[in-house]
Amino acid sequence: MPVRFRREETIFLLIDVQERLLPSIEDPEAVVQNGLRLLKAASVLSLPVFYTEQYPRGIGPMVGPLTENLPASATRLEKTAFSCCDEPGFTESLRNLKRPTIVLFGIETHICVLSTAMDLLNEGYGIVLAADACGSRRGDHHAAALETLRSCGALAVPTETVIYRLLGRSGTPEFKALLPLFKAGS
Secondary structure: OOOOOOHHHEEEEEEOOEOOOHHHOOOHHHHHHHHHHHHHHHHHHOOOEEEEEEOHHHHOOEOHHHHHOOOOOOEEEEEOOOOHHHOOOHHHHHHHHOOOEEEEEEEOHHHHHHHHHHHHHHOOOEEEEEEEEEEOOOHHHHHHHHHHHHHOOOEEEOHHHHHHHHHOOOOOHHHHHHHHHHOOOO
16 A cells, blocks of 8 residues: 655654765765755644754764754754664654654665664554655665665655645645745756
């Protein structure tokens, strides 16, 4: 059964887009730009956002442009586990929101994003990957992770698809607020 996701059912999870790791990621600008689009959508649509930093003392904090655009209500998780689900209290925090779908984006697709998505699938969540807002050091690793997750039931689609699906229709104030994110040249 395909993942069905609506704004009132969805949580965003931004994983480990950190200062010392991002420069080694293939097409880091696209990961950040699409992450910014998703964070803007989260703000406009009032979606809960969780974000993680993997061992920030060693890898540094999340990159500035994303940090500056986090919704005020975003929840931070510092972690050392590759799967967010292996950090104490994480799955309980998600469960308390009673939202069955999680949109994941961040780095690295084949390590922390994959590990977290697999564990969340096992917890019964519908998983949507904003594929162009995820990245790995090597493109083949990114592609292999997306293929693996699709075969396990996750939906991997472009950021634009995620946002339009959550909008649901045109002509709304939210649509008008987010439309500039996808106009030519943005």
